[in-house]
Amino acid sequence: MAKRVRGTSESVPNLVEMSTVICDQCGARFAIGHRLFFQDVELANRQAVWLGEQLVWDHIQENKHRGSIRLPASNEMK
Numbered sequence: 001m002a003k004r005v006r007g008t009s010e011s012v013p014n015l016v017e018m019s020t021v022i023c024d025q026c027g028a029r030f031a032i033g034h035r036l037f038f039q040d041v042e043l044a045n046r047q048a049v050w051l052g053e054q055l056v057w058d059h060i061q062e063n064k065h066r067g068s069i070r071l072p073a074s075n076e077m078k
Contacts, residue, residue, distance in 0.1 A: 002051050002069045005029040018044035023055040028065050030055075040074070047071045 005020065015033040018041065022029050030051060032044050050072060058065050 002030040002032050002047070002071055004065065004067045005031050019048045021048050021051045021055070023059075023065065024052075025056070025059045026065075028055070030065075030069065032071065043074050043077075046074075046077055050077065 001015075002021070014036045016036055016039055017031045018034050018039065019032040020029055021032065032047050032051065034040060034044060051069065054069065055065060
């Protein structure tokens with residue numbers, strides 16, 4: 001799950017922030033979180049690239065970024 005970061009950081013139990021993606025267009029920040037016992041750095045890096053593409057697509061479609069975005073699991077990614 002990627003959650004939009006606003007002003008203060010919220011602590012979510014059993015969730016570790018793996019990466020932060022910043023939208024190049026508007027500067028919105030999204031934290032990529034993995035469950036405490038299922039941390040995967042390689043997957044988080046691939047999810048960060050995927051999320052960056054989704055943020056660009058939001059601007060192309062003239063959509064607002066959502067507050068949270070479901071990230072694909074490793075078996076759902078190319």
